[in-house]
Amino acid sequence: TMLGIVIGVAAVITMLAAGAGAQKNIEDQIDALGANLLSISAQSWFLRGISRQQLTLEVEDVWALEEKTQYIDLVVPRLEDRGQIKYGNRNLNVRLVGTTDGYTEIYGYDLAAGKMFTRADDETKRRVAVFGGVLPQQLEIENPEDLIGQQVAIRGVPFTVIGVLEEVGSGRNSPDERVLIPLRTAEARVLGSEDLDDISVRVIDGVPLEVAMVDIERVLRTEHRILPGQPNDFAIYDQKQFLETREAAQQTFSFLLASIAGVSLLVGGIGIMNIMLVSVTERTREIGVRMALGATRFNILLQFLIESMVLCMLGGIAGVLSGWGLAVLLSRTAGWAVYVSPESVIMAFAFSLGVGLFFGILPARRAANLDPIEALRWE
Numbered sequence: 001t002m003l004g005i006v007i008g009v010a011a012v013i014t015m016l017a018a019g020a021g022a023q024k025n026i027e028d029q030i031d032a033l034g035a036n037l038l039s040i041s042a043q044s045w046f047l048r049g050i051s052r053q054q055l056t057l058e059v060e061d062v063w064a065l066e067e068k069t070q071y072i073d074l075v076v077p078r079l080e081d082r083g084q085i086k087y088g089n090r091n092l093n094v095r096l097v098g099t100t101d102g103y104t105e106i107y108g109y110d111l112a113a114g115k116m117f118t119r120a121d122d123e124t125k126r127r128v129a130v131f132g133g134v135l136p137q138q139l140e141i142e143n144p145e146d147l148i149g150q151q152v153a154i155r156g157v158p159f160t161v162i163g164v165l166e167e168v169g170s171g172r173n174s175p176d177e178r179v180l181i182p183l184r185t186a187e188a189r190v191l192g193s194e195d196l197d198d199i200s201v202r203v204i205d206g207v208p209l210e211v212a213m214v215d216i217e218r219v220l221r222t223e224h225r226i227l228p229g230q231p232n233d234f235a236i237y238d239q240k241q242f243l244e245t246r247e248a249a250q251q252t253f254s255f256l257l258a259s260i261a262g263v264s265l266l267v268g269g270i271g272i273m274n275i276m277l278v279s280v281t282e283r284t285r286e287i288g289v290r291m292a293l294g295a296t297r298f299n300i301l302l303q304f305l306i307e308s309m310v311l312c313m314l315g316g317i318a319g320v321l322s323g324w325g326l327a328v329l330l331s332r333t334a335g336w337a338v339y340v341s342p343e344s345v346i347m348a349f350a351f352s353l354g355v356g357l358f359f360g361i362l363p364a365r366r367a368a369n370l371d372p373i374e375a376l377r378w379e
Contacts, residue, residue, distance in 0.1 A: 002315035004268020009319025009348045012262055016344035017327035021337035036203040040236050056195040061223055068219045071212040074202040076102045081191050086153040087139050095178040098186025106200055113144040114163030122182035129159045130180040133167030157189050269355035276308055276363035287370050301368040308360025309353055316352035320345055
């Protein structure tokens with residue numbers, strides 16, 4: 001009888017936990033970014049409406065932004081691709097990120113061990129690497145300190161590990177499963193490309209983002225030799241605004257999933273109603289006896305409503321515990337970020353009680369409206 005309620009509540013709790021975990025990750029990213037971070041990316045566009053032309057950002061754009069803009073204090077390029085790393089007899093396929101020493105500063109990442117590479121390392125194309133926080137575990141190394149100074153092969157090229165980042169959790173720019181290497185080293189020795197994926201810039205405190213964006217646009221249009229009237233071959237956007245939009249979409253999606261899961265609660269409520277109707281039929285004589293002994297119609301109505309709500313309450317408790325257990329299981333086995341909030345537990349539990357009340361009304365009214373004389377004759 002309660003299985004539908006248990007499944008429904010468990011599904012709602014699990015869906016809301018997964019959604020809340022993803023939303024919490026986005027909120028953490030927003031807090032880490034601050035309010036003054038912009039991102040620049042290359043655009044693809046159609047030439048004469050026929051051919052698609054891929055436009056790029058290059059390292060010269062980075063130097064130009066550093067030298068010719070007055071409203072930004074940090075410029076960090078990113079060149080990224082997948083690649084294999086080998087340590088001993090263990091191999092991993094990870095994201096390789098060519099960047100500069102400001103990468104950890106602009107995103108607010110901390111080091112668990114070792115140090116970040118320097119601009120001098122980049123200029124001399126040193127083969128040094130900083131590992132993401134979960135990579136030591138994947139390489140079966142318990143202490144990140146033990147990885148410092150070790151030799152690893154990145155796409156067959158020997159590198160020395162000089163740092164390991166703190167684990168930060170999943171997210172759009174999470175470095176947990178990434179390997180950071182100096183930009184020039186990546187271009188010359190590993191990735192073989194000078195086309196940047198994007199450039200992140202930090203605007204000086206107190207400067208409106210719109211003012212900085214106009215200045216960045218001026219510098220890049222000059223560097224790319226874009227004539228007046230021609231469209232930009234790059235895009236500038238506010239990363240925090242992007243994440244806030246993503247957070248709103250994630251929240252809507254989470255409630256949509258929870259609503260779909262809630263349908264099973266309604267199915268469970270219908271099951272409760274059917275069982276209660278059968279119970280009324282089977283207990284007709286009992287109802288007649290109670291009425292004969294002085295029970296009012298309201299007493300009978302209240303009795304069956306309480307029975308229906310107790311069934312749903314027990315199903316709700318079992319469902320909350322099952323949903324919490326399933327959320328923990330998903331977190332540990334699938335690596336999902338989950339968060340079972342008190343609000344989601346209260347909402348799911350209250351909804352299950354509401355289902356019990358709503359679907360208990362018909363059986364309760366049928367029991368209360370029985371004729372005592374006919375009920376006593378029931379065999």
